[in-house]
């Protein structure tokens with residue numbers, strides 16, 4: 001008899017119909033589309049996720065080769081360094097992935113977290129979940145990484161790239177992966193994020209990181225229009241300008257609204273930007289794996305006390321020379 005009730009409950013819940021036992025209704029009653037969407041992401045095999053993400057990198061890599069915004073002669077060497085960092089991040093990230101899955105399951109089973117405190121329809125739980133994960137686990141932690149010195153030491157590795165392409169989106173020190181993964185774990189618990197919403201967010205987050213770093217030319221009008229809502233390639237490139245104040249703008253990853261709401265939005269033509277970070281413009285410092293891994297443990301420099309301006313001046317002069 002009990003098993004029969006359970007079967008009726010499950011059948012009614014998944015078809016969006018009323019359940020006979022009101023006390024056993026989930027807080028967020030599923031609708032067919034959202035239910036299927038969450039089920040799809042919750043049960044998505046890791047090989048499918050990997051295929052999607054590697055497919056994105058490969059597609060953008062070829063697009064960059066056909067119509068690059070900025071030409072680079074040593075693309076493969078540049079990519080190898082960033083991909084080597086990616087392998088190290090994966091090792092750290094996998095350990096955290098298990099914790100995040102446990103946290104997501106805990107919030108679902110115990111209805112723990114802010115989004116469970118109000119009776120939201122499922123679609124609102126999904127939309128708000130992705131939106132606020134993007135705020136806490138991307139915008140806010142990124143902002144904090146720029147303001148707290150020991151965190152900046154790790155994030156510096158991402159900014160030290162003087163050529164921005166799809167592989168730059170994968171260029172993070174494994175120590176930064178610990179910081180970011182801890183932020184995601186905290187946000188999942190704080191908000192109450194089911195595993196399906198987390199995987200949906202994570203997939204969008206990685207795809208956006210690839211697209212916004214891609215060395216592709218996006219028509220200015222289209223990019224500006226899209227940047228009203230989402231983070232676009234031209235918008236994120238501003239964040240990679242070598243010096244402040246532009247380095248400290250555009251912290252968002254998926255939605256541009258956080259930068260607009262908190263006054264950190266900036267826009268500039270890609271041609272006017274110089275990529276890199278003013279404290280580490282020497283090629284040996286930003287293009288050797290061993291130097292990148294040890295970067296957070298070296299003394300922090302202030303921009304005015306190093307050779308950055310000379311290095312950038314040389315770069316600008318050589319560009320001017322090529323133009324003559």
Ligand SMILES: [Zn+2]
Pocket residue numbers: 142146155159239
């Ligand atoms: Zn940054």
Ligand SMILES: [Zn+2]
Pocket residue numbers: 158168169213236239240
């Ligand atoms: Zn970036």
